[in-house]
Amino acid sequence: MSEETNKNMNQMNEFELALRDSLDAEEHRPGDVIQGTIVAIHGDVALVDVSGKSEAVLDRSEIDDLGTGDPVEVVVVSSGEEIRVSRRLALEAKLKERLNDAVASGEPVEGKVVGRRKGGFDVAVSGVRGFCPMSHISDLRVDDLDVHLGQTYTFKVLEYEPDGQQLVVSRAILLREEKAKLTDAAWATLEAGAEVEGRVRSLTDFGAFVDLGGVDGLVHVTEIAHQRVNHPRDVLAVDQQVRVKVLELDRQRDRISLSMKALVEDPWSKVAERCPVGGPFEGAIVRKTDFGAFVEIEPGMDGLLHVSQLNPGMELGSLEEGQVVSGWVREVDTENRRISLTMRQIPDRDPWERIEMRYREGQVVEGTVENGADFGVFVELEPGLSGLIPISELGMERDADPRTAFSPGEKIHLKLMSVDPDRRRISLSVRAYKSDLERQEYSQHMDADGGSEPTMTGFGAQLQAALGTTKKKKATKKKKK
Numbered sequence: 324m325s326e327e328t329n330k331n332m333n334q335m336n337e338f339e340l341a342l343r344d345s346l347d348a349e350e351h352r353p354g355d356v357i358q359g360t361i362v363a364i365h366g367d368v369a370l371v372d373v374s375g376k377s378e379a380v381l382d383r384s385e386i387d388d389l390g391t392g393d394p395v396e397v398v399v400v401s402s403g404e405e406i407r408v409s410r411r412l413a414l415e416a417k418l419k420e421r422l423n424d425a426v427a428s429g430e431p432v433e434g435k436v437v438g439r440r441k442g443g444f445d446v447a448v449s450g451v452r453g454f455c456p457m458s459h460i461s462d463l464r465v466d467d468l469d470v471h472l473g474q475t476y477t478f479k480v481l482e483y484e485p486d487g488q489q490l491v492v493s494r495a496i497l498l499r500e501e502k503a504k505l506t507d508a509a510w511a512t513l514e515a516g517a518e519v520e521g522r523v524r525s526l527t528d529f530g531a532f533v534d535l536g537g538v539d540g541l542v543h544v545t546e547i548a549h550q551r552v553n554h555p556r557d558v559l560a561v562d563q564q565v566r567v568k569v570l571e572l573d574r575q576r577d578r579i580s581l582s583m584k585a586l587v588e589d590p591w592s593k594v595a596e597r598c599p600v601g602g603p604f605e606g607a608i609v610r611k612t613d614f615g616a617f618v619e620i621e622p623g624m625d626g627l628l629h630v631s632q633l634n635p636g637m638e639l640g641s642l643e644e645g646q647v648v649s650g651w652v653r654e655v656d657t658e659n660r661r662i663s664l665t666m667r668q669i670p671d672r673d674p675w676e677r678i679e680m681r682y683r684e685g686q687v688v689e690g691t692v693e694n695g696a697d698f699g700v701f702v703e704l705e706p707g708l709s710g711l712i713p714i715s716e717l718g719m720e721r722d723a724d725p726r727t728a729f730s731p732g733e734k735i736h737l738k739l740m741s742v743d744p745d746r747r748r749i750s751l752s753v754r755a756y757k758s759d760l761e762r763q764e765y766s767q768h769m770d771a772d773g774g775s776e777p778t779m780t781g782f783g784a785q786l787q788a789a790l791g792t793t794k795k796k797k798a799t800k801k802k803k804k
Contacts, residue, residue: 351373351379351399351402351406352399352402353399353400353401353402354398354399355398355399356396356397356398356413356416357373357396357397357398357399357408358373358394358395359371359372359373359374359379359394359395359396359397359408360372360392360393360394360395361381361386361389361390361391361392361393361395362378362391362392363378363391364383364386364390364391366383367382367383367384368380368381368382368383369381369382369383369386371395371397371408373397373406373408377405377406378406379397379399379406379407379408380405380407380408381395381397381407381408381409381410382409385409385410385411386410395410396410396413396417397409397410397412397413398410398412398416400412414449415451418448418449418451421449422448422451422480422483422490423483425479425480425483426480426481426482426483429479431477431478431479431497432448432449432477432478432479432480432492433448433475433476433477433478434446434447434448434453434455434475434476434478434492435447435473435474435475435476436455436460436471436472436473436474436475436476437452437472437473438472439468439469439471439472442456442457443456443457443459443460444457444460444471444472446478446490446492448478448490448492451490452490453478453490453491453492454490454491454492455478455491455492455493455494456491456493458495459481459492459493459494459495459496460494460495461494461495461498462495462499462502476494477494477497478492478493478494478497479492479493479494479496480492481493481496502537504537505536505537505538506537506538507537508536508537509535509536509537509538510538510572510574513535513538513569513579514569514572515569515570515571515572516568516569517568517569518568518569518586519535519566519567519569520564520565520566520567521533521535521536521540521564521565521566521567521581522534522562522563522564522565523559523560523561523562523564523565524539524561525561526554526555526556526559526561527555528544528554528555529543529544530542530543530544530546530547530555531544531547531555531559533565533567533581535579538579539579540567540569540579540580540581541578541579541580541581542555542565542567542581542582542583543580546570546580546581546582546583546584546585547583547584548583548584548587548623549584549587549589549590549591549623550622550623550624550625551623551625565583566583566586567581567583567586568581568582568583568585568586569581570582570585590621590623590624591624591657591660592657594624594655594657594662595655595657597621598620598621598626598652598655598662599652599655600652600653600654600655600669601651601652601669601671602651602652603649603650603651603652604618604620604626604649604650604651604652604664605620605647605648605649606618606619606620606621606626606647606648606649607645607646607647607648608628608643608644608645608646608647608648609625609644610625610644611639611642611644614629614630615627615628615629615630615632615639616628616639616642616648618648618664620652620662620664624662625662626652626662626663626664627661627662627663627664628648628650628664628665628666629664629665631693631694632650632653632663632664632665632666632667633666634666634667634732635667635691635692635693635694635703635731635732636692636730636731636732636733637666637731638731648666649666650664650665650666650667651664651665651666651667651668651669652664653665653669667703667706667707668706669706669707670705670706670707670708673707674705674706674707674708675708675744675747678708678742678744679742679744682704682739682742682749683739683742684739684740684741684742685738685739686738686739687736687737687738687739687756687759688704688736688737688738688739688751689734689735689736689737690703690704690709690710690734690735690737690751691703691732691733691734692729692731692732692733692735693709693731694726694731695724695725695726695727695728695729695731696725696726697714697725698711698713698714698725699711699712699713699714699716699717699725700712700717700725700726700728700729702735702737702751704749708749709749710737710739710748710749710750710751711748711749711750711751712725712737712750712751712752712753713750713752715754716740716750716751716752716753716754716755717753717754718753718754718757728753735753736756737751737752737753737756738751738752738755738756738759739751740752740755
């Protein structure tokens with residue numbers, strides 16, 4: 324084959340290729356989605372190479388931050404001598420396809436909350452305006468709904484109709500689905516006895532709910548600390564990070580019991596060493612009741628100062644919360660977590676030991692009035708040893724109130740009527756003491772010398788006058804007979 328013949332064939336092939344390209348260019352019809360490259364930007368338009376006989380024209384406002392040489396996907400708007408294309412329509416077409424797929428598959432989309440109207444929020448998803456019902460914006464209730472404005476969230480497409488431009492989305496469904504996944508994962512890993520980190524989600528009167536990463540557990544108010552906690556908010560705050568121990572799991576009832584105090588040493592474990600019976604205490608009154616006052620002897624540890632253990636003459640009403648008091652530890656009950664306090668000196672030995680060597684029936688004793696009751700008056704004879712003056716032994720009128728007989732703290736003399744070591748009871752009498760005193764004074768008067776005037780107390784003088792009057796009455800009766 325000659326050289327000239329080869330040349331003609333090559334020219335024919337080039338013509339066929341050009342003709343084919345020209346025919347392909349004419350096949351671009353309105354609505355076609357094609358790939359192109361930006362080859363030039365002039366004024367308000369950009370020229371796009373779409374592999375045709377001429378470049379397509381694209382409005383410059385649609386190229387955004389694209390430049391010469393960048394690939395671009397466009398939709399043919401019109402064809403002929405000039406091909407007009409649109410990038411916006413291509414993006415919308417792709418978004419419609421994506422939204423349709425999202426409805427079918429449940430794949431989430433990203434959107435921005437751009438407005439609020441009755442019943443919900445306006446959400447922009449890649450330029451398409453959608454609607455999120457109020458109940459679907461979150462799985463938690465908040466008082467200030469405007470906190471969602473301007474926020475970018477992930478949504479699930481519930482409904483999409485491209486022709487009617489209707490797009491409905493939900494954020495709450497995704498949150499609940501995610502929480503369900505986290506809940507299943509948390510239940511699979513949690514076990515009784517485990518120590519885990521959590522975040523305080525809410526506080527109630529009966530405890531604190533702690534988020535363990537998808538599932539909530541309850542720290543009951545009694546499990547927050549070893550000491551008494553009046554309300555969880557006194558020691559905890561919402562969003563506070565805490566470490567807890569899992570006490571119990573109940574998957575069927577969806578309940579998890581947690582404890583914070585189980586992870587710290589129990590202050591009651593060595594309280595007997597720190598607060599021995601008979602040892603001194605000093606602390607502030609933290610709470611008052613009808614029967615006494617609670618005193619904080621250590622941080623978080625209170626002891627009861629019973630009204631009967633106040634100093635003689637001291638009244639409970641004279642004590643105020645915050646007031647610092649001191650005294651001795653009377654009793655420590657670690658099992659029931661109770662400490663009894665006293666402001667009265669504790670004896671260094673049992674006062675009932677060999678009591679018969681110190682106290683006998685008929686003995687005159689001196690004591691300090693502690694307090695009165697409906698049935699009599701209590702008197703302290705020595706530290707740790709008290710006796711009772713029954714109401715019948717006070718020498719008062721039958722209807723008189725024993726509390727008015729003496730003042731607390733007053734020193735008085737009494738006669739010891741009985742001592743019962745087995746029952747640890749001592750009975751005292753004012754009436755018997757006074758009666759013995761009267762007899763003693765009368766005996767002294769009768770034994771005195773006739774020529775001398777005996778020394779006589781006021782009571783003795785009254786007694787003598789009374790006896791003289793009685794003798795005169797007897798003599799008068801004899802004469803009449």
